[in-house]
Amino acid sequence: MSERRFVYARGSPIHPVSRVAAPLSPLPHQKAFIRIVTAKDNLVARARSALVRRVDPLAARRAATLAERRTAGIEQSAAVDAALDATSAVAVRDLAQKIRDGGADLHDQAALAQLVEAYLTHQDPASMPHGVAQAVAASFEGLWQPVGEPVPEPPPFIRDVIRDQFHRLYYHVSKRTWKDTWYRGVRTYKCPTDMWVYMELIDQLEPGLVIETGTYRGGSALYIADRLETIGAGNVVTVDVNEPPNPPEHPRITYLTGSSTDPAIVEKIAGMIPEGSPVLVILDSDHSRDHVAGELAAYAPLVPVGSYLIVEDTNVNGHPAAPDFGPGPMEALWDFMATDPGFEVDAHCERYFLTQNPSGYLKRVR
Numbered sequence: 006m007s008e009r010r011f012v013y014a015r016g017s018p019i020h021p022v023s024r025v026a027a028p029l030s031p032l033p034h035q036k037a038f039i040r041i042v043t044a045k046d047n048l049v050a051r052a053r054s055a056l057v058r059r060v061d062p063l064a065a066r067r068a069a070t071l072a073e074r075r076t077a078g079i080e081q082s083a084a085v086d087a088a089l090d091a092t093s094a095v096a097v098r099d100l101a102q103k104i105r106d107g108g109a110d111l112h113d114q115a116a117l118a119q120l121v122e123a124y125l126t127h128q129d130p131a132s133m134p135h136g137v138a139q140a141v142a143a144s145f146e147g148l149w150q151p152v153g154e155p156v157p158e159p160p161p162f163i164r165d166v167i168r169d170q171f172h173r174l175y176y177h178v179s180k181r182t183w184k185d186t187w188y189r190g191v192r193t194y195k196c197p198t199d200m201w202v203y204m205e206l207i208d209q210l211e212p213g214l215v216i217e218t219g220t221y222r223g224g225s226a227l228y229i230a231d232r233l234e235t236i237g238a239g240n241v242v243t244v245d246v247n248e249p250p251n252p253p254e255h256p257r258i259t260y261l262t263g264s265s266t267d268p269a270i271v272e273k274i275a276g277m278i279p280e281g282s283p284v285l286v287i288l289d290s291d292h293s294r295d296h297v298a299g300e301l302a303a304y305a306p307l308v309p310v311g312s313y314l315i316v317e318d319t320n321v322n323g324h325p326a327a328p329d330f331g332p333g334p335m336e337a338l339w340d341f342m343a344t345d346p347g348f349e350v351d352a353h354c355e356r357y358f359l360t361q362n363p364s365g366y367l368k369r370v371r
C-alpha cells in the first residue's frame with residue numbers, strides 16, 4: 006500500500022475506517038476516554054472520574070464517590086451536581102493549563118483532545134451539566150493559545166482536533182455555509198478557501214482547458230471562466246446529467262448534458278484540450294465511490310505532467326464530515342492512488358486548514 010494513501014492534510018494520519026472515534030491507537034492512559042465514546046449510560050460520571058484521576062488523586066476520590074452515589078440514584082441534588090461539575094471543571098482547566106504551559110506530554114494532549122471531542126461530537130447537549138460544558142468549551146479554547154513571537158505550531162494532534170471540529174461546524178450547518186455560497190449571484194457548492202486555491206492553480210497553470218464534472222447551477226463554472234478571463238487564456242467545459250436552469254452565459258464556458266463517465270462525453274471533452282496545454286480537472290458530480298472511480302479512470306489520462314486533478318468532497322464519510330455517507334470520493338481516491346503512481350497529493354493546497362477536498366488535490370508528477 007502506498008504511503009500517499011494515508012496522507013491527510015499536511016501529513017497527519019488518517020484512520021482508514023473512521024477518524025471520529027480513534028484517530029490514533031489508544032494509549033493506556035486514553036482507555037478511560039475511549040469509554041466515554043462507547044458507554045453513553047453513565048458518560049458524564051466516567052468522564053469526570055477518569056479525567057480527575059489523571060490530575061489530582063484527592064479530587065479523583067471525591068469525584069468517584071459522588072459519581073457512585075449519583076449512579077446509585079442517591080443524593081440527586083443540585084448541590085451534588087454542582088460539586089461534581091466544579092471538580093471536573095477544575096480538572097479539565099488544570100489539564101488545559103498544563104498544555105498551554107508546555108508541560109503536557111502526548112498522553113495529556115490526547116486525553117484532553119479526546120475528552121473535548123467526545124463532549125462536542127457525541128454528547129447529548131441537553132444532558133451535559135453546565136459546569137462541565139463550560140469547562141470543556143474553555144479547554145477547547147485553551148488547546149492552543151498562541152502568545153509572543155515566534156508563534157509555535159500547535160502539536161499535530163491538537164491542530165487536527167481544532168481543524169476537524171471547525172470543519173464539522175462548517176459542513177454540518179450547511180444552510181449558512183456551503184449551501185449559501187454565491188458567486189456573482191449564482192449559487193456554488195464550494196468552500197471559499199478551496200475557491201481561492203482554484204484561483205491560484207489557474208494562475209499558476211494557465212490551463213488550456215478546465216474540465217468540471219457536476220455543473221449544478223453553473224456558479225463554479227462562472228467563477229473559473231472569470232479567472233481564465235483575467236489571465237486571458239483557456240476555457241472551461243462543465244458536464245451534468247441535469248441541464249442547469251438559467252446557466253450563466255460566458256464566452257469561455259461550454260455546457261454539456263450527460264453523464265461524466267459516458268464515453269461519448271469523455272471523448273468530446275478530450276477533443277477540446279488544446280495540443281500540449283496544461284489541464285485542470287475537477288471531479289464534483291456523483292460522489293459515490295464507484296462513480297468517482299469511473300471518473301478517475303476516464304479523466305486521469307487527460308492530465309499531463311505538472312497539471313492537476315482535483316477530487317472534490319473527499320471530506321465525507323467521516324474524513325471528517327458526514328460519517329454516515331458511505332464509501333465516497335476518499336475511498337475511490339485511496340484505490341486510485343494505490344494503483345496509479347502518476348499522481349501525488351499536493352498538501353500545500355490544504356494549507357488553509359479548511360478544505361472540502363482533503364488529500365484531493367492531485368498533481369501529476371510522472
Ligand SMILES: C[S@@+](CC[C@H](N)C(=O)[O-])C[C@H]1O[C@@H](n2cnc3c(N)ncnc32)[C@H](O)[C@@H]1O
Nearest residue numbers: 193194219220221225245246264265289290291
Ligand atoms: C455537488 S453538485 C456540483 C456543484 C458545482 N460544481 C458547484 O461547485 O457549484 C453535483 C452535480 O453533479 C450532478 N451529477 C450527478 N451525477 C452525475 C453524473 N453521473 N454525471 C454528471 N453530473 C452528475 C448533479 O446533477 C449535480 O448538479
